[in-house]
Each structure stands twice: as structure tokens, then as C-alpha cells.
Amino acid sequence: MDDNGLVIALIALSICAIFHILLNYISHRRQQKLPPGPLSLPFIGNPIWFFKPLSQLETTLRHYHSKYGPVVTLHFGNTPSIFIASHSVSHHALVQNGAIFADRFPVMETVKIITSNQHNISTAFYGPTWRALRRNLTSELLHPSRLKAHSGSRKWTLDVLVHRLRLTSAAEPVKVINHIRYAMYCLATVMCFGERFDEKFIYEVQESQRGILLNINKFNDLNFWPARLGKILFKKRWDEIRQLRKRQDDLLLPLINNARKNRTTIKDNEETGKPIPYVDTLFDLEIEDNNNEKKKRKLVDDELITLCSEFLDAITDTTVASLQWIMANIVKYPEIQEKLYKEIKEVMGNKKKGEEIEEEELGKITYLKAVVMEGLRRHPPGHMLLPHKVTEESVLDPGGYRVPKGTSVNFMVADIGWDEKVWTEPMAFKPERFLNDKVEGGVELEVDITGSKEIKMMPFGAGRRICPGIGLGLLHLEYFVGNLVWNFKWNAVGEVDLCEKQESAIIMKYPLLASLSPRS
Numbered sequence: 001m002d003d004n005g006l007v008i009a010l011i012a013l014s015i016c017a018i019f020h021i022l023l024n025y026i027s028h029r030r031q032q033k034l035p036p037g038p039l040s041l042p043f044i045g046n047p048i049w050f051f052k053p054l055s056q057l058e059t060t061l062r063h064y065h066s067k068y069g070p071v072v073t074l075h076f077g078n079t080p081s082i083f084i085a086s087h088s089v090s091h092h093a094l095v096q097n098g099a100i101f102a103d104r105f106p107v108m109e110t111v112k113i114i115t116s117n118q119h120n121i122s123t124a125f126y127g128p129t130w131r132a133l134r135r136n137l138t139s140e141l142l143h144p145s146r147l148k149a150h151s152g153s154r155k156w157t158l159d160v161l162v163h164r165l166r167l168t169s170a171a172e173p174v175k176v177i178n179h180i181r182y183a184m185y186c187l188a189t190v191m192c193f194g195e196r197f198d199e200k201f202i203y204e205v206q207e208s209q210r211g212i213l214l215n216i217n218k219f220n221d222l223n224f225w226p227a228r229l230g231k232i233l234f235k236k237r238w239d240e241i242r243q244l245r246k247r248q249d250d251l252l253l254p255l256i257n258n259a260r261k262n263r264t265t266i267k268d269n270e271e272t273g274k275p276i277p278y279v280d281t282l283f284d285l286e287i288e289d290n291n292n293e294k295k296k297r298k299l300v301d302d303e304l305i306t307l308c309s310e311f312l313d314a315i316t317d318t319t320v321a322s323l324q325w326i327m328a329n330i331v332k333y334p335e336i337q338e339k340l341y342k343e344i345k346e347v348m349g350n351k352k353k354g355e356e357i358e359e360e361e362l363g364k365i366t367y368l369k370a371v372v373m374e375g376l377r378r379h380p381p382g383h384m385l386l387p388h389k390v391t392e393e394s395v396l397d398p399g400g401y402r403v404p405k406g407t408s409v410n411f412m413v414a415d416i417g418w419d420e421k422v423w424t425e426p427m428a429f430k431p432e433r434f435l436n437d438k439v440e441g442g443v444e445l446e447v448d449i450t451g452s453k454e455i456k457m458m459p460f461g462a463g464r465r466i467c468p469g470i471g472l473g474l475l476h477l478e479y480f481v482g483n484l485v486w487n488f489k490w491n492a493v494g495e496v497d498l499c500e501k502q503e504s505a506i507i508m509k510y511p512l513l514a515s516l517s518p519r520s
């Protein structure tokens with residue numbers, strides 16, 4: 001063969017090799033399919049949504065999970081959404097491939113108004129603004145040393161709650177959620193703004209916050225229209241959203257301005273132990289400028305309102321739902337209440353009835369931790385995490401399913417906590433399942449709720465977007481459940497019905513009614 005022949009042969013071989021690699025790649029991609037799911041038509045998606053309201057998403061998904069397995073794809077229009085009810089696949093995605101599964105989607109136009117265009121932690125895209133806002137919350141407020149300074153506010157809240165419960169229960173059975181919600185708003189407002197407000201004002205803040213939480217989804221249909229046209233055609237309804245926000249601005253902005261004038265410095269905190277309220281941590285915070293990535297800027301008033309609002313909702317909404325669920329089980333199962341009370345009594349020793357269980361003492365009441373864990377496993381206040389957006393094409397493991405870039409991935413928190421392959425009798429309320437009494441010298445709590453090693457339950461999520469308030473949320477649950485059982489004997493009024501209702505969190509459909517006898 002002459003030189004030309006050799007060159008031609010080499011070129012032909014190279015082309016064959018490239019084709020071979022390409023064909024292999026394409027057939028590999030074909031084998032790696034999306035997770036299975038029901039029939040989907042181009043542009044329409046799953047026809048089933050013509051016959052079922054989206055409120056039935058969870059029950060519909062359970063049916064598909066039993067048919068197709070723990071990872072399922074649904075199509076809304078042309079867009080696939082993946083739903084994961086497997087703990088090992090969730091761990092692989094959220095923890096082992098955390099960065100790829102950590103983004104959020106752009107919010108709807110109607111939601112932009114209440115999130116300052118996604119300038120809060122929960123809706124921000126995975127990037128520098130999210131990082132700056134989240135780091136500020138975790139290091140400036142949620143750090144254990146900073147949280148300790150707020151213990152006076154927790155004690156004040158407990159006193160308010162116990163006082164209200166004593167007054168009401170003397171006359172009639174107590175509708176528990178009304179009192180715990182009010183109490184958690186007392187705590188959230190003082191931690192946010194550093195002031196103990198009066199009852200009238202706290203109720204106003206509560207109504208304004210809940211007005212938004214409960215009503216914002218009613219405006220979802222407005223987002224089907226191009227924003228400019230929709231705002232003209234449906235001016236009245238757009239004005240209603242603006243009105244909800246204006247009410248919030250009118251209440252929160254004066255508090256923010258007041259806090260700006262009377263800031264608590266780190267020096268005050270270090271010298272006198274005075275707590276630093278959340279809003280004070282925001283005044284000097286800098287985020288990237290939208291128009292110039294290299295430039296930093298301070299937060300504007302609209303963003304300060306949004307971040308304070310997110311904080312108020314975060315402290316109240318899920319914790320109130322969980323507190324009610326846990327107290328409902330304590331009322332329903334008197335033997336659990338008795339066991340808990342006995343353990344509290346042992347730890348409290350010679351302390352008088354009515355005296356507070358202090359935070360340091362909570363750690364010694366192992367059964368209390370087990371009751372709280374079981375409450376979060378059996379009744380997680382969110383049955384799904386907020387949707388996670390995938391930033392790179394990836395593959396789910398185990399299963400080998402393909403997840404295209406930009407897909408919405410949804411994690412089924414409740415189903416993971418109720419998986420009978422992991423939990424025996426998963427629908428029963430059994431705090432004992434968390435106690436490992438085989439350890440030397442007593443009992444120890446089993447389960448890593450952060451899911452970093454493995455996921456067995458994840459009421460706070462897992463990975464990069466895990467709830468930053470996990471420590472504070474658990475502290476509030478243990479502190480209030482422990483002290484409520486220490487202060488009162490809780491008795492059922494009629495049957496305690498554990499039916500669920502979807503609100504901003506999953507709450508009891510029939511709110512808990514209880515009759516209370518003070519222990520002292």
C-alpha cells in the first residue's frame with residue numbers, strides 16, 4: 001500500500017470508530033430511559049389530569065408507585081416531573097449528587113410579588129444570592145451560641161402559652177392549635193424584631209402572614225396569561241395580591257425601620273448576652289447586584305420584608321402543625337403520656353411543678369426526643385419537599401433512570417417515612433422504635449435525621465437544601481411538648497381523629513380538642 005492508501009485507510013478507520021462511539025452513546029441514552037409512568041401524549045402530558053384535580057396528586061402518585069415502583073415520571077404538558085419515594089434513590093440524588101439536585105425553578109409572576117423576585121432562601125436559585133442569604137441565617141442566628149441568647153424569648157412564650165391554656169381550660173375544652181399558633185407567632189416576632197408585642201399586634205401579623213400563605217395559590221390561574229395582558233384583563237385580582245402584600249408591608253416595614261434605629265450589635269450580644277434579632281443580621285448583608293455580578297449591594301426594604309416574612313412563616317407554620325400532631329398522639333395514647341411524664345419527673349428531680357424544663361434538661365429526656373421523632377416520621381408537616389430542579393443531565397441510582405437537565409424532581413417525604421421495608425408497622429405511633437436500649441449505660445436515640453449517611457426519614461429534607469432550621473425546629477418541638485406535658489395532664493374530648501388536611505402544611509382535619517388538668 002502506498003502512502004495515500006495508508007492515509008485513506010486511517011481516515012476510514014477513524015470515521016468507523018467515531019460512528020461506533022456515537023452509536024454506542026445513542027443506544028446507551030435510549031437504554032437509560034426516564035422513570036416509568038402512565039401514558040403521556042405530546043403537548044398534553046398525562047390525560048389523567050383532565051379528570052382529576054391536582055389536589056389528588058399524592059393519592060394518584062401512591063397508585064402509580066404501587067404499579068411502576070418507587071420512582072415515577074408524570075408529564076404536565078410536555079414537561080416531565082419525577083417523583084421519588086425511595087430512600088436510597090433520594091440519598092443518591094440529594095446527598096451524593098447534592099449540587100446537581102439543589103436548584104429551584106423560576107416562580108410564577110404572582111409569587112414574584114411576595115418573594116421580591118426570588119430574593120429569599122427557599123425560592124432563590126442555587127447560586128451566590130442563595131448562599132449569602134442562607135449563610136447569614138445559619139451563622140448569624142441559628143448558630144448554637146446565638147440561639148442560646150434567645151432562651152429568654154422561649155421562656156416568655158411558654159409563660160404566655162401556659163397562662164392562656166390555664167385560663168381557657170378552666171372553663172372549657174381547649175382548641176389546641178389556636179393557642180400554639182398564637183404562641184409561635186409571639187416567639188417568631190420577638191426573634192425576628194427583638195420586641196415583645198401585644199396580643200392585638202401579634203394577631204394582626206398572624207392574619208397578614210396566613211392571609212398570604214393560604215390565599216396565594218388561589219391566584220395561580222392568572223399565570224397562564226402573558227403578565228402584561230393579564231394585569232390589564234384581571235386588574236382587580238392582581239390588585240388583591242398587591243393588597244395582601246401591602247398589608248404585610250404596612251405591618252413589617254415600621255418594625256424594620258425601628259430595628260434599624262435600635263440595632264443590637266455583636267458587642268452588645270457578647271457583653272450582655274442580649275439576643276441579636278434576625279432583622280439586625282440583614283442590614284449589613286450584601287448580595288450580588290442583578291445588573292453587575294461583580295458588584296455587591298445591600299438589601300432593599302422590599303427584600304428585608306420578604307426575608308422577615310419567610311422567617312416568620314418558617315418558625316411558625318411547620319412547627320405549629322407538628323406540635324398539634326404530637327400533642328394529638330399524646331392525648332390519644334395515655335400510656336405514652338404517662339411514660340413521658342414519668343421520665344420528665346425523674347429528670348426534674350426536686351424542681352417544683354410548674355417550673356420550666358430548661359433547655360439543658362431536655363437532652364436528658366430521651367423518650368421526649370423519641371416522641372418528637374415519631375411525630376415527625378408519622379406526621380411530617382410537608383409530605384413532599386419543595387420541587388428541586390436538576391442542573392445537569394444525570395442518572396438515578398439504583399434504577400439507572402435518566403433525569404434530563406432542567407427536570408423537576410420531587411421527593412415524597414411521607415412515603416419514605418412510612419416505608420414498610422424500613423419501618424415495622426409504619427402507620428402506628430410507636431416512639432419506642434427510636435430507642436436503642438442495647439447500648440451500655442442506658443438508652444440512646446437511633447436514626448440520623450439529617451440523612452447524611454443514609455435516609456430513613458427526612459421531614460427536614462436532606463443535602464444542600466436541607467432545612468437550615470432543623471436544630472431550632474427540634475428544640476422548639478422538644479421544649480414545648482416537654483413543658484406542656486410537665487404543666488398539664490392532657491385528656492381526650494371524644495375520639496382523636498388523625499385525618500389530614502392540606503393547608504400551607506399538612507394539618508389535622510379535625511383540630512385537636514383536649515381537656516387539661518394543671519399538674520400543680
Ligand code: HEM
Binds near residue numbers: 470474
Ligand atoms: C418542625 C419544623 C420544621 C420542619 C419540619 C421544616 C421542614 C423543611 C423542609 C421539608 C424544607 C424544604 C427542604 C427542601 O426543599 O429540600 C425546609 C426548608 C427551609 N426551612 Fe424548614 N422546617 C422546620 C422549621 C424551620 C425553622 C425553625 C426555620 C428557621 C428559622 C426553617 C427555615 C427554612 C428555610 C429558610 C428553608 C429553605 C432552605 C433552602 O431552600 O435552602 N425551617 N424546611
